[in-house]
Amino acid sequence: MRRVTKSEYFKGNYEEVHGMEVAVKRKLFFWKKKEVMKNEFRKEFGFLRQKVDDNKFIGLDKVLEQCINEKSSITAIVASAGSGKTTLMRRIAKNTVGDSLANTETIASPSQFKYKLIRYIEIKGMQYEGIIKPSHFLFDGLFQNEIDEDYAYWWLLEHQSEAVLFFDGLDQATWKIKRDGDEDINPYSKAKAATIMYNILSRNLLADTKIVISSREFQVSDLPVEARPADIITLSGLTLDDAKKLFVFLIHQHGDEAWARIETMSPRLANLVSIPVFLVLTAVIMAKNPNEPPPKTVTRLYQKIISILSSVKNIRNADAIAEVINKLKAMAYRGMKEGRVTFSENDLRISGLLKEEVQDLMMKIPGNNLLSCKLLDGSFIFYFCHQSLQEFLAAGFVVEMTLTKFMSFNSKHLHKERWSVVRRFVCGIIYDETPDNLHKVSNRSLKTRFLTGSIRSDLKENEDKHFRMELYSAIYESGDDDLMRQISDINASGISLSRDEAHIVGSLAARSGNLKGLSLSNCSIDDKILAIITGSLKERTLVSLSRKHFN
Structure with missing residues (x-):
C-alpha cells in the first residue's frame, strides 16, 4: 500500500x-x-x-x-x-x-x-x-x-x-x-x-x-x-488592583503585609509589578526574605533572584554555581552581540558548560526535531527563562570588562537599541557601590565617569522619543542624583506610558535640578497614570497638572 x-x-x-x-x-x-x-x-x-x-x-x-x-x-x-x-x-x-x-x-x-x-x-x-x-x-x-x-x-x-x-x-x-x-x-x-x-x-x-x-x-x-x-x-501592564490580587495569591501568608511594605518602601517596584514577569520575581523575593527591604531597582531585583537561586539547597552543582554563572555571563553577552536568544549544545561547550550544569538556570527544548516532539530524539536548544535575564547576565559581563574594552564597547554598542535593556542593567550595577558578590567591577570610578559622559552626550544629541525613554529608564536605574540633576527637559510625547514609565518620568522630573520642561502631549494618559506622575512630583513646586494638559 x-x-x-x-x-x-x-x-x-x-x-x-x-x-x-x-x-x-x-x-x-x-x-x-x-x-x-x-x-x-x-x-x-x-x-x-x-x-x-x-x-x-x-x-x-x-x-x-x-x-x-x-x-x-x-x-x-x-x-x-x-x-x-x-x-x-x-x-x-x-x-x-x-x-x-x-x-x-x-x-x-x-x-x-x-x-x-x-x-x-x-x-x-x-x-x-x-x-x-x-x-x-x-x-x-x-x-x-x-x-x-x-x-x-x-x-x-x-x-x-x-x-x-x-x-x-x-x-x-x-x-x-x-x-x-x-x-x-x-x-x-x-x-x-x-x-x-x-x-x-x-x-x-x-x-x-x-x-x-x-x-x-x-x-x-x-x-x-x-x-x-x-x-x-x-x-501597558496589569491594573494595580489585579497586580495586588495576583501578588497576594502568590505569597499566600502575609501577602497583604508584603504588598504594603512594597508600596511604602519601593514605589518604583509597586508600579513595576504591573509587568507580569517582575510581579512573579518580586513575589519570589518577598516570600523568601519577608523581613528584608524590597529591591528598589530592576538590577537589585535580579541580583536578589540570582542570590536566592544560588542558595537553594537542592540545586544541582551548588558548589560550582558561581563559576557557572560567570560562564553564563559570557555566553549571554555573546548571544546579545550575535542577536541570539537561543543556544545550542555546541554553544555550551564553547563556553565551558555542560547541559547538566545549566538545567536549573536555562530552559531546553528539542532542536530541529520538532515534528516528533520526542525529547529523546535529536539535539536540544537552550534559552534563558526570560530575555531580560540574558540581558542582565550580559550586563554583568560588560561591567567586568577591562577599562579599555569597556570604553570601546560603550562607545560602539551600548547606545544602540539592541542593548537598551543591557544599558539599564549596566547603569544599575556600575553606579551602585553596595557590596555585590555577583559582580567584580574593576576601575569602577573611571567606568562611572565614562558612562556619565556618554549619557550626557546622548541627552543632548538624540531626540528620538523611544531612545530617550530608554535613556530615562537607564538614568533612573543608576540611582545617581548627580546624573538625574543633569536632565533639563523630559519629552515623552507620543509614547503610551506604562505605570512603570510614568513613575520614572515623574521621579526624574522631581529629582532634576534644572528642569525646564515636561512634555507629555499626545500621550494616552488616564487618571491612574496621571496620578502616578503627579504623585512623584508632589515634593516639587510645579504648576498643577490635570487631564486638560494632555491630549
Whole structure:
C-alpha cells in the first residue's frame, strides 16, 4: 500500500482535534470537529492600550476582534521586556481557534471554518544563514521532507484569506530587516530570512493573509514605512488592583503585609509589578526574605533572584554555581552581540558548560526535531527563562570588562537599541557601590565617569522619543542624583506610558535640578497614570497638572 503523505493528509483528511494541537514551539492547526473553546480572557483586566491616532485604551475583550476580525491585515503587539507579549500571542491564537469554530453547533465540512490554517511561529528559533525558500521559512520543523513544506506553502498561497500567521518576537530575530527596505521577491524565490519577512510585512507576499506580530517597540518603529503595521496594540501592564490580587495569591501568608511594605518602601517596584514577569520575581523575593527591604531597582531585583537561586539547597552543582554563572555571563553577552536568544549544545561547550550544569538556570527544548516532539530524539536548544535575564547576565559581563574594552564597547554598542535593556542593567550595577558578590567591577570610578559622559552626550544629541525613554529608564536605574540633576527637559510625547514609565518620568522630573520642561502631549494618559506622575512630583513646586494638559 502506498504511503499517504502529509500533503495528501492535509488535502483530504482532517484529524479530529479536541483543544489545541501543539508541536512544541512551532504550531500549525487544522480543524475538523467543532470544539467550542471558552474565552479565557478576563474582560475586567483592561491592561491593553491600542496605539492608534486617538491613543485609546481597549480591554482584552477587544483584542481578538482587533487582531483577527478587523479589516487591517497586520496587527502588532508591542511592549517592554516581561510584559506578557508571548503569553498574549498564544492566548490570541487559542481564541482564534475558538472563533474559527463558532456560529454553528455542528460542522459538516472544514469549508465552514472561518480560518483553516492558524500558524504560530516563535522567531527566536528561526536561525537561518544564507538563502532559503519562503516555504521553508514558514513551515520549517513541521514536516519530514521538503515536498510537504512546498505543498503546505502552495495551499497557503491558494487560500490566503483562510489563514492567520502569528510571528512572536520580531525583536529576537538573528537577522534584521533593513531600515531603508529590501528587494521584492516572487512567491517562489529563494532569499534571506530578513528579505522574506520584509516581503510578508510589506504585503508583497501573502497580501490577503492576516498577520499578527509581537515585538519590543523599538523594532517595530525601526521598520521601513511600507512594512510597519497599520494597527499597534501596546501592553501597558496589569491594573494595580489585579497586580495586588495576583501578588497576594502568590505569597499566600502575609501577602497583604508584603504588598504594603512594597508600596511604602519601593514605589518604583509597586508600579513595576504591573509587568507580569517582575510581579512573579518580586513575589519570589518577598516570600523568601519577608523581613528584608524590597529591591528598589530592576538590577537589585535580579541580583536578589540570582542570590536566592544560588542558595537553594537542592540545586544541582551548588558548589560550582558561581563559576557557572560567570560562564553564563559570557555566553549571554555573546548571544546579545550575535542577536541570539537561543543556544545550542555546541554553544555550551564553547563556553565551558555542560547541559547538566545549566538545567536549573536555562530552559531546553528539542532542536530541529520538532515534528516528533520526542525529547529523546535529536539535539536540544537552550534559552534563558526570560530575555531580560540574558540581558542582565550580559550586563554583568560588560561591567567586568577591562577599562579599555569597556570604553570601546560603550562607545560602539551600548547606545544602540539592541542593548537598551543591557544599558539599564549596566547603569544599575556600575553606579551602585553596595557590596555585590555577583559582580567584580574593576576601575569602577573611571567606568562611572565614562558612562556619565556618554549619557550626557546622548541627552543632548538624540531626540528620538523611544531612545530617550530608554535613556530615562537607564538614568533612573543608576540611582545617581548627580546624573538625574543633569536632565533639563523630559519629552515623552507620543509614547503610551506604562505605570512603570510614568513613575520614572515623574521621579526624574522631581529629582532634576534644572528642569525646564515636561512634555507629555499626545500621550494616552488616564487618571491612574496621571496620578502616578503627579504623585512623584508632589515634593516639587510645579504648576498643577490635570487631564486638560494632555491630549
